[in-house]
Amino acid sequence: xxxxxxxxxxxxxxxxxxxxxxxxxxxxxxxxxxxxxxxxxxxxxxxxxxxxxxxxxxxxxxxxxxxxxxxxxxxxxxxxxxxxxxxxxxxxxxxxxxxxxxxxxxxxxxxxxxxxxxxxxxxxxxxxxxxxxxxxxxxxxxxxxxxxxxxxxxxxxxxxxxxxxxxxxxxxxxxxxxxxxxxxxxxxxxxxxxxxxxxxxxxxxxxxxxxxxxxxxxxxxxxxxxxxxxxxxxxxxxxxxxxxxxxxxxxxxxxxxxxxxxxxxxxxxxxxxxxxxxxxxxxxxxxxxxxxxxxxxxxxxxxxxxxxxxxxxxxxxxxxxxxxxxxxxxxxxxxxxxxxxxxxxxxxxxxxxxxxxxxxx
Numbered sequence: 001x002x003x004x005x006x007x008x009x010x011x012x013x014x015x016x017x018x019x020x021x022x023x024x025x026x027x028x029x030x031x032x033x034x035x036x037x038x039x040x041x042x043x044x045x046x047x048x049x050x051x052x053x054x055x056x057x058x059x060x061x062x063x064x065x066x067x068x069x070x071x072x073x074x075x076x077x078x079x080x081x082x083x084x085x086x087x088x089x090x091x092x093x094x095x096x097x098x099x100x101x102x103x104x105x106x107x108x109x110x111x112x113x114x115x116x117x118x119x120x121x122x123x124x125x126x127x128x129x130x131x132x133x134x135x136x137x138x139x140x141x142x143x144x145x146x147x148x149x150x151x152x153x154x155x156x157x158x159x160x161x162x163x164x165x166x167x168x169x170x171x172x173x174x175x176x177x178x179x180x181x182x183x184x185x186x187x188x189x190x191x192x193x194x195x196x197x198x199x200x201x202x203x204x205x206x207x208x209x210x211x212x213x214x215x216x217x218x219x220x221x222x223x224x225x226x227x228x229x230x231x232x233x234x235x236x237x238x239x240x241x242x243x244x245x246x247x248x249x250x251x252x253x254x255x256x257x258x259x260x261x262x263x264x265x266x267x268x269x270x271x272x273x274x275x276x277x278x279x280x281x282x283x284x285x286x287x288x289x290x291x292x293x294x295x296x297x298x299x300x301x302x303x304x305x306x307x308x309x310x311x312x313x314x315x316x317x318x319x320x321x322x323x324x325x326x327x328x329x330x331x332x333x334x335x336x337x338x339x340x341x342x343x344x345x346x347x348x349x350x351x352x353x354x355x356x357x358x359x360x361x
Contacts, residue, residue, distance in 0.1 A: 022101035074327035131165035180211035192226025235267020245298035265308035266295035271318030321345035
């Protein structure tokens with residue numbers, strides 16, 4: 001029966017891929033790090049520790065999953081595995097429903113359990129006309145060399161897949177480097193500048209490398225590091241200079257003047273108080289969708305050329321646009337989307353991406 005259900009999904013997927021127009025300048029951050037005991041032998045990420053605030057914080061609490069997860073919302077799909085083919089297919093169908101043309105998949109390396117999910121994810125994305133790029137996470141980005149080795153590995157092993165994103169004009173792949181500022185600009189320049197001693201620019205894996213812009217002073221970093229552009233990632237407006245929409249017009253003008261890519265991130269809200277109870281100052285209520293509307297409107301008004309969406313399914317930080325549902329565990333009631341439908345943020349994303357295209361004309 002499960003095989004028949006998957007076959008039905010594949011047939012529907014092929015039909016939908018032909019009928020839906022996706023925006024190839026909209027990138028949604030996608031997390032493929034969830035696990036289940038049945039498929040992955042561990043309920044990865046649904047089971048999650050509370051993160052200490054600092055070295056003096058002795059908090060040891062762990063959410064064990066099975067109804068008690070490290071998130072303030074609960075997925076309509078339940079505690080799924082990112083390696084389950086039916087889940088992957090459903091997710092790609094929902095991404096396409098939202099009109100999103102590109103997903104930025106979390107890259108944690110070949111030795112991580114998420115690695116086995118990459119090819120099924122590429123295959124499903126291809127059936128829906130979605131392109132896939134990657135966000136290099138800190139455990140892989142320990143040095144510039146290890147970051148560029150990850151880029152080389154990804155391009156060489158997945159670069160010929162039909163779903164692998166390449167810029168239509170330059171044919172370059174696209175990579176987001178999370179917390180790029182941790183490594184000094186002069187070290188990045190060795191690999192990313194045209195004249196760097198170990199430059200990737202004359203290699204087969206030359207790529208558009210996008211660093212994280214946090215503070216106003218990061219202009220010097222991006223001028224000197226060799227990055228091709230910047231993104232803001234955070235869905236909590238005001239958390240950083242980059243995640244403050246009032247600065248996006250300035251950042252877009254800077255990017256245009258320096259021939260770089262600027263990708264501001266919009267999000268539906270922010271809430272990570274279950275895993276970071278000390279971070280409530282950055283909580284942003286969804287306001288029944290109004291918060292998401294304002295971020296999209298701010299991006300469009302800033303005449304941006306790209307839009308990032310944080311996120312499809314970062315449940316720990318409450319930025320997901322994936323459907324959520326009412327759920328209770330013990331005395332704890334999870335948040336949901338209130339009076340809105342479970343798939344509201346998918347359909348609202350589609351609305352705003354269409355609005356963006358119309359206003360460009």
